Amino acid sequence: MGHGKFTTVINCMDGRTQLPVIEWLKLKHGADCVDSITEPGPVRILAEARDTAALESIRRRLSISVTKHGSKRVAIVAHADCAGNPADKQAQLDQLRAAAATVLSWGMDVQVDLLWLGDDWQVEQVV
Numbered sequence: 228m229g230h231g232k233f234t235t236v237i238n239c240m241d242g243r244t245q246l247p248v249i250e251w252l253k254l255k256h257g258a259d260c261v262d263s264i265t266e267p268g269p270v271r272i273l274a275e276a277r278d279t280a281a282l283e284s285i286r287r288r289l290s291i292s293v294t295k296h297g298s299k300r301v302a303i304v305a306h307a308d309c310a311g312n313p314a315d316k317q318a319q320l321d322q323l324r325a326a327a328a329t330v331l332s333w334g335m336d337v338q339v340d341l342l343w344l345g346d347d348w349q350v351e352q353v354v
């Protein structure tokens with residue numbers, strides 16, 4: 228495709244989470260370009276799976292990244308002090324795992340990585 232290696236992130240819209248995650252994905256996964264899908268507190272949207280319009284919007288954008296840019300991985304991000312999802316860390320880690328199940332249920336050929344950013348804005352991979 229001549230645009231380098233794409234990867235995808237479903238991130239919070241929070242401006243504090245963008246650059247740390249993009250830099251981490253470039254370093255850890257050798258991504259040249261990171262397609263960003265942002266929502267306020269996306270892990271809550273994906274975990275609860277109640278807002279069908281928001282879910283469909285995320286699914287559609289991920290599909291474009293996968294089919295048009297050839298992305299093979301999607302990272303899902305949760306973080307401390309989230310205005311869109313004011314849940315504690317443990318609850319958000321549970322939401323991250325449920326969010327992964329939602330994304331995997333869409334049947335796209337992508338590997339899912341789960342990332343947490345604490346108060347120090349360092350990226351931690353959640354297993």
Ligand SMILES: [Zn+2]
Pocket residue numbers: 239240241267268306308309310311312
């Ligand atoms: Zn947030």
